[in-house]
Structures are given as structure tokens and as C-alpha cells.
Amino acid sequence: xxxxxxxxxxxxxxxxxxxxxxxxxxxxxxxxxxxxxxxxxxxxxxxxxxxxxxxxxxxxxxxxxxxxxxxxxxxxxxxxxxxxxxxxxxxxxxxxxxxxxxxxxxxxxxxxxxxxxxxxxxxxxxxxxxxxxxxxxxxxxxxxxxxxxxxxxxxxxxxxxxxxxxxxxxxxxxxxxxxxxxxxxxxxxxxxxxxxxxxxxxxxxxxxxxxxxxxxxxxxxxxxxxxxxxxxxxxxxxxxxxxxxxxxxxxxxxxxxxxxxxxxxxxxxxxxxxxxxxxxxxxxxxxxxxxxxxxxxxxxxxxxxxxxxxxxxxxxxxxxxxxxxxxxxxxxxxxxxxxxxxxxxxxxxxxxxxxxxxxxxxxxxxxxxxxxxxxxxxxxxxxxx
Numbered sequence: 001x002x003x004x005x006x007x008x009x010x011x012x013x014x015x016x017x018x019x020x021x022x023x024x025x026x027x028x029x030x031x032x033x034x035x036x037x038x039x040x041x042x043x044x045x046x047x048x049x050x051x052x053x054x055x056x057x058x059x060x061x062x063x064x065x066x067x068x069x070x071x072x073x074x075x076x077x078x079x080x081x082x083x084x085x086x087x088x089x090x091x092x093x094x095x096x097x098x099x100x101x102x103x104x105x106x107x108x109x110x111x112x113x114x115x116x117x118x119x120x121x122x123x124x125x126x127x128x129x130x131x132x133x134x135x136x137x138x139x140x141x142x143x144x145x146x147x148x149x150x151x152x153x154x155x156x157x158x159x160x161x162x163x164x165x166x167x168x169x170x171x172x173x174x175x176x177x178x179x180x181x182x183x184x185x186x187x188x189x190x191x192x193x194x195x196x197x198x199x200x201x202x203x204x205x206x207x208x209x210x211x212x213x214x215x216x217x218x219x220x221x222x223x224x225x226x227x228x229x230x231x232x233x234x235x236x237x238x239x240x241x242x243x244x245x246x247x248x249x250x251x252x253x254x255x256x257x258x259x260x261x262x263x264x265x266x267x268x269x270x271x272x273x274x275x276x277x278x279x280x281x282x283x284x285x286x287x288x289x290x291x292x293x294x295x296x297x298x299x300x301x302x303x304x305x306x307x308x309x310x311x312x313x314x315x316x317x318x319x320x321x322x323x324x325x326x327x328x329x330x331x332x333x334x335x336x337x338x339x340x341x342x343x344x345x346x347x348x349x350x351x352x353x354x355x356x357x358x359x360x361x362x363x364x365x366x367x368x369x370x371x372x373x374x375x376x377x378x379x380x381x382x383x384x385x
Contacts, residue, residue, distance in 0.1 A: 043122065044152055048075060049107060050365075051365060052075050053078040056073075056076060058071055058073075058120070058204070068163070069126040070125060070159075072125040075118070079116065085359075085361065086116075086361050087283070088119045088346060089273065090123065091124060093157045093187075095132060095157050096225035097292075098290055099222075099225070101335065105366065105380055106366060109366050112362065117361060126160045126204075127186075129162075137154060140154055143335075145378045164201055178269075185201065189273060193205065193280040194207070212281045212283050221345070225295055228292075228318070228324040232263055234260055235261045235289050236263070239278025239285040241278055246286050246349070252352065260341075291338070292333060293328075298323075300314050310333035310335065340369045343369065344369040
């Protein structure tokens with residue numbers, strides 16, 4: 001005769017209840033993550049200042065990105081007098097926040113009386129919707145203004161994989177034949193001049209190139225940040241046709257007390273704005289770098305404080321050992337200093353263009369280097385609505 005073991009029905013009932021509770025918790029976590037994910041795809045507001053005469057979309061210059069996460073706003077300042085034109089590219093790499101904030105500073109303050117200014121605050125808008133994997137980076141950072149706090153997305157160096165995937169093992173730069181790591185296919189600053197029938201990121205860079213061609217942009221400046229241990233830092237990198245313009249701007253920045261170097265655009269490194277836009281359009285292409293420890297490999301915790309203050313004791317120690325390419329003390333390199341450097345660089349490029357007879361672009365209303373250092377970037381941003 002078989003003996004059957006008795007079953008504890010109360011235990012089964014208890015397990016079902018535990019499983020239901022676990023499933024409910026998991027569902028709540030998924031809903032929370034979904035809300036966060038979808039919220040990250042909504043850009044924070046940028047307020048057009050008194051000098052903005054009109055806005056456009058990047059897809060106006062290449063409709064192949066219309067309706068996609070690659071389309072992005074262009075803020076245009078048209079002076080009453082004709083003159084030269086300048087394009088400011090912010091947000092090429094959204095994890096380099098001074099580029100975005102400098103663009104926003106111009107959008108909300110600049111007034112142009114001669115020539116035309118174009119500003120794209122989120123050049124790779126898709127990259128603002130994610131952060132880099134395994135970097136433990138903050139999702140956003142907050143700037144205090146006299147009228148209240150404003151939050152900005154801290155994004156990724158590369159296009160969101162939701163918009164372009166999978167990465168190839170090897171990335172082939174189409175116009176040069178250069179071979180790079182497959183992940184660089186989503187780095188917009190390796191895809192210029194772009195392709196109308198290329199990848200998502202190549203289409204966005206192609207749209208930027210078309211903007212420059214169609215509007216006959218005189219000068220293009222691309223705003224970046226780099227690790228303190230990176231050799232090309234606190235520098236202007238210029239295409240050979242833009243070297244004279246950039247050298248004058250560097251001299252003007254040095255006169256204001258900013259240590260800054262001038263680097264030629266390498267002829268054997270392709271896909272970058274300072275190389276391809278100079279080769280494939282008539283624009284004078286320049287890229288600017290500031291020092292940001294949040295970009296480096298020697299940093300400690302990557303939190304909002306590091307992004308804003310630029311202070312890191314590990315970098316202080318690295319500086320003491322002579323391992324950095326910029327001075328690094330306890331005060332670090334705060335966001336206001338980095339924005340001040342970019343702002344001063346753009347203004348010096350404008351002044352140099354006029355002095356060299358390349359056309360005038362008269363801009364007022366934008367604070368200078370000393371003002372931003374003294375008052376902080378928040379003092380010059382419009383309050384939240």
C-alpha cells in the first residue's frame with residue numbers, strides 16, 4: 001500500500017500570496033522605470049530671449065530626419081544689417097554640459113544687430129535621452145537662477161541605442177574609409193559630413209552639413225569638454241582654413257587671463273566637425289574644449305556635484321603627481337568657469353572675423369568671461385515658467 005505525504009495547504013496559500021506581492025512590487029518598479037524612461041525623452045524647456053527672430057527645425061534642411069528623435073531646434077538671430085554668419089553647436093556630446101549651457105546662454109541673452117547667428121543647443125538630441133552604460137552618471141543636474149531652479153538632462157556621448165542598433169564590430173567612416181570601434185557609429189562627432197541614406201546618426205550629421213551649405217555659414221564652432229588627463233584640453237582645434245581666425249581668438253582669450261592653446265585639426269582623423277565640415281563646406285570650422293573631471297577616468301563618484309563643481313580630490317592628487325594637462329586645485333573647474341571659457345571663445349571668434357575682413361557679426365547682451373565667473377551661469381539664465 002502506498003503512503004501519501006500530507007500537503008500543507010496553508011503553506012501553498014502563503015506562497016501564492018508572497019508571489020502575488022512580489023509580482024505587484026515588480027510591476028510597480030517597471031511602471032516607475034517606464035515613466036522615467038519616457039520622461040527622459042521630453043526635452044527641458046529653453047526660453048527664446050529678445051534677440052531670437054525665428055526658430056527652425058534641423059529637418060528643414062534635410063527632411064530625412066523629420067519626425068525622428070534626431071530632429072532638433074535651431075534658434076536664429078538675424079541682424080538688421082547683413083553680414084557674416086556663425087553657427088554654434090551645443091550638445092554634440094550631452095555628457096559635456098557646458099556646450100549645452102553655453103548655447104542656452106546665447107539663446108536667452110544674445111541680440112544681433114549685424115549678421116546672423118544660428119544656435120543648436122541639442123545637436124544630438126537623441127543622446128540627451130540616455131546616459132552611458134556602466135558610468136553611474138546622474139540623469140540630470142540643476143542650475144539655480146534668480147527666479148528658481150532649472151534642471152537640465154545629462155545625457156550620453158552617443159546616440160540612444162533605441163534609435164540606432166545594433167553597433168557593428170567595426171565602424172567604417174564612409175567618406176574616408178577610416179576604421180573605428182563599432183560603438184563610434186553612434187558618436188555624431190565621428191559621422192560628419194554624414195549621408196542622406198546612412199545610419200540614424202549619419203543622417204543627423206548630414207542635416208547639420210546641409211544647414212551649413214544652404215545658409216552659407218561663415219564660421220562653425222562646436223563646443224566640447226574633455227578629461228583633465230587628455231592632451232587636447234583648454235584648446236581651440238581648427239581646420240587649416242580657420243587657423244588664422246582661431247589664432248586671433250586664442251590671443252584675445254589669453255589677454256583676458258585664460259590659458260588656452262591652439263591645435264591644428266589632424267588630417268588623418270575623420271568624422272569630426274573641425275575636419276569634415278572644413279573639408280566638405282566653405283565654413284571655417286573650429287572646436288573648443290574645456291576641462292571637466294566628470295569626463296575622465298581618474299574621477300571618483302560621478303554625481304551632480306562633480307558635474308557642477310568640477311571638484312575631485314583624486315584629480316587634485318593626480319595634478320600633484322604631474323599627470324594632468326591643466327592645473328587642478330581644490331577649487332576644481334566648475335561649470336560656470338567652463339561656460340565662461342566657451343562664451344568668451346565664441347565672442348572672440350566673432351571679433352576676429354570682423355578684424356580679418358571675413359564679415360561682421362555684431363552681438364550684444366551676452367555676459368563676458370569675468371561676469372560669468374563672478375556671478376555664475378545661473379545669473380544669466382531666464383527663470384523657469
